[in-house]
Amino acid sequence: MLATTLACPRCQSTHVVKNGRIHNGRQNFKCKACGRQFVQYPTKKVIGQETRNLIDKLLWERLSLAGITRVIGVSEQWLQTYVNAKYEVTGRQVEIEEKKRGGLTIQCDEMWSFVGNKGNKQWVWLALDWKSGEIVGCYVGNRSGDGARGLWQSLPSVYKQCAVCYTDFWEAYEQVIPESRHRAVSKKSGQTSLIERFNCTLRQRVSRLVRDTLSFSKKLDNHIGAIWYFIHHYNSSLLV
Incomplete structure (x- = not known):
């Protein structure tokens, strides 16, 4: 006292x-x-736009929120509120250039993550355009047919109508991808190497996806928001 x-x-x-x-x-x-x-x-400390822009860039790197507060000198409470608002307005659909209907090929894969504790598994389902390298679909959920269906629904219409889809042998894909356009292959084939490489990139750049980390997500909305925030940045960087 x-x-x-x-x-x-x-x-x-x-x-x-x-x-x-x-x-x-x-x-x-x-x-x-x-x-x-x-x-x-x-x-009262006013956080200027220049500082906010720097924080936006740091969120694309493998830094915890606590690490950003130490580097920038803002409070953890202010930063958490800022990040919550940013992730809330981050789009949950891909923003890519319109594609022609012919010759589309995508690679699909799913990666493990968790929210709150490792018992609360959240699988990140991803689809990548083989030619452009863009992420064209993303869904966060369980590893059942519902997760595969969520990934399929996240794809732009042209991919659902025309694309040939390469996946591993996980049975959930067979439930949603038309048989005539589904190609289940082994990792050794190299036909899913690009999406597997992106999985590694995502873990290296988004700290809350590292397998053994103290920076894990406590809220599912922020977990999903952080993933989409990086995807939008990644796709836009391919156009530079």
């Missing part, structure tokens, strides 16, 4: 204790009555 008469700004209780320090070294306090955390004599 503090010897001073410091009062909580929310409930005015004086039952206040020290609770570590914030990112800039100032003493942080916590109200035992309502749980509010605060600093004495706070100064």
Whole structure:
């Protein structure tokens, strides 16, 4: 208990204790009555657009949110709120140039991830255009036929109508891909090597997808948002 008469700004209780320090070294306090955390004599810090643009770029790299706060000097609470808002408005459909109907080939694969704990598995289903290298489909869900169906529904219409689809032998693909255009192949064939390589890229660039990590997602919406945020960046980088 503090010897001073410091009062909580929310409930005015004086039952206040020290609770570590914030990112800039100032003493942080916590109200035992309502749980509010605060600093004495706070100064409002305006986060400029230049800093926000830098954060946007850092989110494309393998940095945890805690790491970004240490580099940039913003609070974890502000950054989490900023990231939540950004991922909420991130589109869940691919944005690619219109494709002609003939000669389309895609490679499909699924990769394991989790949210909250490793018991809550979330499989990331992906489809890649063999010619352009673009990610043309993505779905996050279970590894059953529902997951494969979600991936199929995420594809632009031209791919669902015309593309030849190369996958591994996972049976869920057979439930949704037309038999005449489905090619189940082994990894040794090299026919799914591009999407497998992208899986590695995704794990290297999105920290919450690393198999053994402290940066895992706590919320499914943010997990999905982070994946799509990187996919949009990856596809746009292919056009440069």
